[in-house]
Amino acid sequence: MRAPTPAKVYERGLNQRTVVTEFESVAKAIAAHDSPGYQAALKVLGDACERDLRIVEGVA
Amino acid sequence: MSRAYWVICHRSTRSLDKFAAFTKLAFPAIQAAGGRFLARTSTPARVYERGLIERTVLIEFEGLATALAAYHTPSYKEALRALGDGAERDLRIVEGIDQEKKENRMAKAYWVVCYHSIKNPDALAAYAKLAAPAIQAAGGRFWCARQRRRKSTSAD
Numbered sequence: 001m002r003a004p005t006p007a008k009v010y011e012r013g014l015n016q017r018t019v020v021t022e023f024e025s026v027a028k029a030i031a032a033h034d035s036p037g038y039q040a041a042l043k044v045l046g047d048a049c050e051r052d053l054r055i056v057e058g059v060a
Numbered sequence: 061m062s063r064a065y066w067v068i069c070h071r072s073t074r075s076l077d078k079f080a081a082f083t084k085l086a087f088p089a090i091q092a093a094g095g096r097f098l099a100r101t102s103t104p105a106r107v108y109e110r111g112l113i114e115r116t117v118l119i120e121f122e123g124l125a126t127a128l129a130a131y132h133t134p135s136y137k138e139a140l141r142a143l144g145d146g147a148e149r150d151l152r153i154v155e156g157i158d159q160e161k162k163e164n165r166m167a168k169a170y171w172v173v174c175y176h177s178i179k180n181p182d183a184l185a186a187y188a189k190l191a192a193p194a195i196q197a198a199g200g201r202f203w204c205a206r207q208r209r210r211k212s213t214s215a216d
Contacts, residue, residue, distance in 0.1 A: 006152035007064065007124055010131060013151045017175040017184075018067055020118065020154070021200040022167035026105045028199045029169040033108065037194030041187050048183035050176040052069055052150075053111045054104040056118070058168045059097050 022058075029055045062156040063120055064127035065203070066095070069174050070115035071148040073102075078146025079115075085139035093130035095119040099170055115147070116172055127153050150174060156203045171200065 009015050023029035032038060033055070073079055090097070099118040107113055121127035130136060131153075152174065178184055192202070 006067075006154045008128055008153040010151040010153075011149045012071060013149075014174070014176060015152075017173075017178065018152050018154050019171070019173040020065060020067060020203050021171040021173075021195060022203065023169045023171070023200055024167065026169040029171055030106055032171075032195055032198030032200050033106070035194060035198045037197060038191060041191035041194055044183065044190055045187035046180075046183055048180035048187070049178050051109045051111075052174045052176060053108040054069065054116050054172045055106040055108075056099045056101050056104045056116045056170050056172060058099050058170060060168075 026055060026057050061123045063122060063203075064124040064153060064155050065098075065121070066117070066119040066127060066130075067152045067154060067172060067174065068115070068117040068119075069112070069150045069172065071112065071150060073115055073147045075144075075146035078143055082139050082143035082146060085142055086136060089133060089135035089139050090119060090130060092135065093121075093133050094126045095121055095130055098167075099172075105169070110176060115149075118170060118172065124153070124155055167201075171195075 004017050004019070005015050006013065006018055021029075023032065033053075087097075096119065097117070098120050099116065101117075102115045104111070104113055104116050121130065131151075195202070
């Protein structure tokens with residue numbers, strides 16, 4: 001398996017795993033994070049990674 | 061062909077004046093280079109873990125070559141000169157996982173996850189196995205950076 005890293009980084013960009021996921025709404029995006037299934041996944045992750053996770057609204 | 065994305069996460073914005081001068085030039089430069097802004101905000105709705113409440117931008121391009129070329133156009137370079145040291149940006153260009161069906165795009169929100177470091181790959185793999193179905197069950201659709209799958213061709 002190949003590591004899902006960027007094709008190219010610039011400036012302070014880190015050549016590290018990057019994931020973008022789309023949702024129908026901000027509310028659903030937040031609810032997904034708070035879902036029991038995802039919270040269970042986070043417990044398994046523990047402190048294995050340092051991640052910057054942001055939920056942003058799309059341009060209308 | 062997979063689409064490609066610019067994922068920009070500011071770590072800090074030092075000069076709002078320089079940043080304003082930059083965006084005035086950068087916005088048309090990106091559009092002229094084929095980029096489409098999907099998200100553009102200085103105030104994420106929510107941040108988690110090491111997430112910062114800072115400028116976050118997602119731009120979509122037709123393909124990787126277009127996405128790479130956009131950074132090097134004369135007009136974007138001019139924008140970057142205006143920015144100077146006005147912001148500390150983590151800018152990553154990533155490919156989409158496969159051909160996307162854009163016709164009925166209804167996305168109004170995105171999770172943008174930029175890893176800074178991975179200390180324990182096994183724990184990450186175990187996490188991913190649980191997280192992917194949980195996110196999909198909650199209505200999320202991945203575009204970038206699940207494990208890349210390549211269709212085998214005779215050229216491989």
